[in-house]
Amino acid sequence: MEGVDHLADERKKAEFNVEAMKIVWAGSQHNLEVSNRISKLVADDPAFRKDDRTMLPRKELFKNTLRKAAYAWKRINELRLSEEEASKLRFYVDETAYTDLHWGMFIPAIKGQGTDEQQRKWLPLAYKMQIIGCYAQTELGHGSNVQGLETTATFDPHTDEFVIHSPTLTSSKWWPGGLGKVSTHAVTYARLIIDGKDHGVHGFIVQLRSLEDHRPLPGITVGDIGMKFGNGAYNTMDNGVLRFDHVRIPRNQMLMKVSQVTREGKYKQSDVPRQLVYGTMVYVRQRIVADASCYLSRAVCIATRYSAVRRQFGSQNGGPETQVIDYKTQQSRLFPLLASAYAFRFVGEWLEWLYTDVMQRLQANDFSTLPEAHACTAGLKSLTTSVTADGIEECRKLCGGHGYLCTSGLPELFAVYVPACTYEGDNIVLLLQVARFLMKTVSQIGTGKQPVGTIAYMGRIEHLMQCRCNVQRGFAELSADLVEAAVAHCQLIVVSKFIEKLQQDIPGEGVKQQLEALCGIYYLSLLHKHQGDFLATSYLTPKQSALANDQLRALYSKVRPNAIALVDAFNYSDHFLSSILGRYDGNVYPKLYEAAWKDPLNESVVPDGYHEYVRPLLKQQLHTARL
Ligand SMILES: CCCCCCCC/C=C\CCCC(=O)SCCNC(=O)CCNC(=O)[C@H](O)C(C)(C)COP(=O)(O)OP(=O)(O)OC[C@H]1O[C@@H](n2cnc3c(N)ncnc32)[C@H](O)[C@@H]1OP(=O)(O)O
Numbered sequence: 001m002e003g004v005d006h007l008a009d010e011r012k013k014a015e016f017n018v019e020a021m022k023i024v025w026a027g028s029q030h031n032l033e034v035s036n037r038i039s040k041l042v043a044d045d046p047a048f049r050k051d052d053r054t055m056l057p058r059k060e061l062f063k064n065t066l067r068k069a070a071y072a073w074k075r076i077n078e079l080r081l082s083e084e085e086a087s088k089l090r091f092y093v094d095e096t097a098y099t100d101l102h103w104g105m106f107i108p109a110i111k112g113q114g115t116d117e118q119q120r121k122w123l124p125l126a127y128k129m130q131i132i133g134c135y136a137q138t139e140l141g142h143g144s145n146v147q148g149l150e151t152t153a154t155f156d157p158h159t160d161e162f163v164i165h166s167p168t169l170t171s172s173k174w175w176p177g178g179l180g181k182v183s184t185h186a187v188t189y190a191r192l193i194i195d196g197k198d199h200g201v202h203g204f205i206v207q208l209r210s211l212e213d214h215r216p217l218p219g220i221t222v223g224d225i226g227m228k229f230g231n232g233a234y235n236t237m238d239n240g241v242l243r244f245d246h247v248r249i250p251r252n253q254m255l256m257k258v259s260q261v262t263r264e265g266k267y268k269q270s271d272v273p274r275q276l277v278y279g280t281m282v283y284v285r286q287r288i289v290a291d292a293s294c295y296l297s298r299a300v301c302i303a304t305r306y307s308a309v310r311r312q313f314g315s316q317n318g319g320p321e322t323q324v325i326d327y328k329t330q331q332s333r334l335f336p337l338l339a340s341a342y343a344f345r346f347v348g349e350w351l352e353w354l355y356t357d358v359m360q361r362l363q364a365n366d367f368s369t370l371p372e373a374h375a376c377t378a379g380l381k382s383l384t385t386s387v388t389a390d391g392i393e394e395c396r397k398l399c400g401g402h403g404y405l406c407t408s409g410l411p412e413l414f415a416v417y418v419p420a421c422t423y424e425g426d427n428i429v430l431l432l433q434v435a436r437f438l439m440k441t442v443s444q445i446g447t448g449k450q451p452v453g454t455i456a457y458m459g460r461i462e463h464l465m466q467c468r469c470n471v472q473r474g475f476a477e478l479s480a481d482l483v484e485a486a487v488a489h490c491q492l493i494v495v496s497k498f499i500e501k502l503q504q505d506i507p508g509e510g511v512k513q514q515l516e517a518l519c520g521i522y523y524l525s526l527l528h529k530h531q532g533d534f535l536a537t538s539y540l541t542p543k544q545s546a547l548a549n550d551q552l553r554a555l556y557s558k559v560r561p562n563a564i565a566l567v568d569a570f571n572y573s574d575h576f577l578s579s580i581l582g583r584y585d586g587n588v589y590p591k592l593y594e595a596a597w598k599d600p601l602n603e604s605v606v607p608d609g610y611h612e613y614v615r616p617l618l619k620q621q622l623h624t625a626r627l
């Protein structure tokens with residue numbers, strides 16, 4: 001029934017102030033106000049419709065994305081939105097587009113690695129979208145191994161230019177988002193060669209397409225790499241292939257904050273670590289952690305609301321059947337994901353703080369926290385994206401058969417999200433970086449150096465103090481175990497940041513209690529999952545392990561009446577969720593029924609192809625039957 005809130009009874013059960021929880025989730029009253037305003041602006045505008053996305057053929061889908069991106073930009077200018085509001089608008093438009101890379105990587109790369117002069121020249125053009133840029137690092141042959149990139153940038157002292165070249169097929173740039181069909185410029189990573197000497201990988205601003213007719217400039221071959229996983233999803237993005245045939249760019253288009261090439265062809269390194277060339281990746285990994293909570297919470301919101309609507313078995317004396325959310329098995333799969341969404345929100349907030357702190361230190365030439373920032377961004381990116389991708393798929397299963405329909409919103413959410421486990425650093429490769437950092441720390445503890453920050457706890461572990469560890473020896477052989485250690489380290493960060501959040505003043509009736517319950521679910525479910533490790537290492541006795549499990553079940557019961565309100569606190573509009581199963585009003589069945597009839601296959605009663613391919617079969621059966 002239209003207008004009826006089928007989840008009203010569930011909402012009445014809430015034992016906390018949902019509006020106050022919305023503020024906690026948003027980060028502040030101000031953030032909540034901006035989110036409300038901008039999400040409504042997008043939801044109310046039919047130009048941002050997205051319910052047909054999974055049905056559109058690629059070319060139409062892509063053109064539609066271009067239209068939406070242009071329209072979003074028009075609205076941003078008409079309404080004079082601030083940078084914060086504009087980025088919220090792109091978030092609520094909820095369609096992966098070339099603009100993500102322009103704002104998310106091209107501009108940050110110039111800001112982070114360009115000199116003041118370079119920033120003055122390029123940023124105003126980019127901010128006004130008079131040029132559109134992408135981040136062209138990965139090649140056909142190498143993605144993870146950045147030092148293995150093959151594209152060359154050879155300095156020509158006669159003309160004061162770099163010659164950008166793709167010497168092999170495997171050196172073709174491959175994957176950069178926005179490159180395939182739209183970008184006019186790319187921050188391109190290439191090996192710097194001066195006088196035959198290879199100085200390693202550096203960033204260069206290279207124009208790819210004419211600003212007049214959008215054709216590739218001489219020496220440039222560029223296109224899209226083809227369809228990707230799922231319908232709609234990441235296919236709104238033009239991930240591209242790019243080859244250079246001795247393309248010349250002026251010397252001042254090498255990004256020169258970290259190192260410089262002089263007019264005479266001298267290579268000079270600033271007094272900063274060369275790893276700052278990787279700075280854009282650190283920035284984006286930090287953003288990806290913040291995003292993980294958004295994706296996971298969307299899936300959890302859909303699965304929680306639907307689990308309260310869906311009933312199976314358990315009818316007593318002709319009464320209603322049991323809501324599937326009341327099954328302990330459903331709770332034990334769903335509530336740890338609900339808790340994870342909140343946990344990732346808070347660790348994302350903390351990581352943003354850590355990143356800002358590192359940036360401020362770098363300004364003051366203090367590079368001491370860079371390795372920790374690299375380990376935290378790499379490790380948390382890996383942990384949160386893996387859990388989120390698996391969590392979205394679990395939410396699909398929690399919704400039974402209907403979860404498999406595109407109208408549930410879950411298949412597209414999974415398809416668009418799952419590459420986050422690969423892009424911006426393959427998750428295993430990133431965990432190996434964390435493992436390396438941990439092993440280095442162990443070796444330093446042995447020499448008496450006290451670890452600080454997120455590794456301070458290692459200084460309190462007695463047996464680590466006796467360790468004499470060489471990072472290289474045995475590392476490869478033990479890498480699978482070291483990856484597990486890296487995950488455990490990252491989980492510890494997530495748990496400790498959740499606990500630190502609870503130590504803050506959190507206003508709103510019952511809000512803190514709910515967060516305490518969720519925090520308990522987060523760490524107790526981890527403890528339960530890994531109880532074998534805890535028992536094997538005697539960190540827990542079997543009795544303690546059993547008690548922890550009892551406590552976990554008790555927390556599920558505590559959260560159960562609050563579950564719907566806890567997902568309402570994410571404050572997602574029906575437009576943003578784009579899911580019949582996750583509708584705010586829970587009016588699932590009539591809407592599923594209605595939507596089925598809107599499928600293009602149902603436009604005609606007899607399908608195209610019937611007369612060619614089905615009718616002859618039936619005729620043949622009639623003939624056989626007569627025989
Ligand atoms: C609103 C904004 C939202 C933006 C969101 C946009 C989303 C758009 C969606 C998708 C975009 C996707 C874009 C991409 O995928 S871009 C390509 C990303 N590529 C990668 O991530 C490659 C992964 N590989 C690497 O990062 C590295 O090469 C490495 C694997 C980490 C290191 O390899 P290697 O062992 O060869 O190391 P090096 O010799 O290069 O360096 C050794 C020392 O440096 C330290 N290190 C490495 N990386 C960093 C870093 N980033 N920062 C600081 N320090 C770093 C490393 O630990 C070594 O240190 P040590 O002390 O041990 O010597």
Ligand SMILES: Cc1cc2nc3c(=O)[nH]c(=O)nc-3n(C[C@H](O)[C@H](O)[C@H](O)COP(=O)(O)OP(=O)(O)OC[C@H]3O[C@@H](n4cnc5c(N)ncnc54)[C@H](O)[C@@H]3O)c2cc1C
Pocket residue numbers: 101135136137138141142143144145174175176177234239419422423424425426427428429432
């Ligand atoms: C949707 C999408 C968007 C992207 N956007 C961009 C972009 O805008 N710009 C850009 O430059 N790039 C982009 N990329 C590329 C992306 O960054 C790389 O694909 C990613 O860094 C992984 O590198 P790879 O493909 O070389 O994987 P590989 O390293 O080849 O990984 C293959 C397998 O090998 C394993 N492996 C690799 N090295 C090791 C090791 N040392 N030890 C153990 N196992 C190892 C990995 O775990 C994985 O299982 C994008 C990729 C995708 C999927």
